[in-house]
Amino acid sequence: MxxxxxxxxxxxxxxxxxxxxxxxxxxxxxxxxxxxxxxxxxxxxxxxxxxxxxxxxxxxxxxxxxxxxxMKEEQEKKRALEAQQVMEANKAEVDKKLKKNQLKRQKKKERKEKFEKKQRGEIVEAPVKKIVRDDSAVKAVSASIQSMKQSVHDLPDLSEATEPVKEATDAVKEAAEPVKETP
Structure with missing residues (x-):
């Protein structure tokens, strides 16, 4: 041995x-x-x-x-896994920002194309509707205001309530004046 x-x-x-x-x-x-x-x-x-x-x-x-x-190998694997997760999170965030910017550029491009088509006359827009007051509607409102005035004058005369009634009638008169339009 x-x-x-x-x-x-x-x-x-x-x-x-x-x-x-x-x-x-x-x-x-x-x-x-x-x-x-x-x-x-x-x-x-x-x-x-x-x-x-x-x-x-x-x-x-x-x-x-x-x-x-x-232990070192395990730590390296953990670090690599964490780095990969961080990289994936960053990539997702960057992708989100890129998509947002791409959408903005696309909308801007569409607006520009639409404007150019309007300039060339390819797109005809519907005319903007202006508010036109109907004379009959104005007359109906003024008639109702007149009837309100009559009903106010027909009320019994109360000395305490005369001033507020006068103020109210003045406000109604101002509102009853027809509005002049410019075409």
């Missing part, structure tokens, strides 16, 4: 790869030594020399390194 020192020398001869695998002389293969296994070998060889302690420490270091690497 080989001594622990020789075993350590053989392990040190071949450096660990990225996954912490060492060359195992007994099996003649590269394999990953977990710290539990190293701890068992260290405990089994406890009293012989410090090589077993070295193996135990080295296995713990490898395991810790692997855990750190895995």
């Amino acid at each position: 080989q001594s622990p020192e020789e075993y350590v020398k053989k392990m040190l001869r071949s450096a660990p790869d990225d996954f912490g695998a060492y060359y195992d002389a007994a099996r003649k293969t590269r394999q990953v030594w977990k710290w539990e296994k190293m701890e068992q070998t260290a405990i089994s060889q406890c009293g012989s020399n410090s090589a077993s302690f070295f193996l135990y420490r080295r296995a713990k270091f490898i395991e810790k390194d692997r855990e750190e690497r895995m």
Whole structure:
């Protein structure tokens, strides 16, 4: 059987790869030594020399390194996912603004085309209807106002209420004057 020192020398001869695998002389293969296994070998060889302690420490270091690497990978994945979500949110916002601006440009273009067609005479607009007062309607309103005046004059004369009635009749007279229109 080989001594622990020789075993350590053989392990040190071949450096660990990225996954912490060492060359195992007994099996003649590269394999990953977990710290539990190293701890068992260290405990089994406890009293012989410090090589077993070295193996135990080295296995713990490898395991810790692997855990750190895995945590870094997880953090990188999280960062990439967050960056992608932020990028998608920004893209949605930019798309919304672009659509809004595109709609504005389209409306402006349509207004310009419509104006140019009006200038060329291609579009004929309906004339704007002006409010024209019917003479018969004016006469009917003035007749109703006259009847109201008559009914006001026919009321019994109250000395206290004469001033408000006069003010009301003056307002009615002003409203009854026909409005002159300009065509």
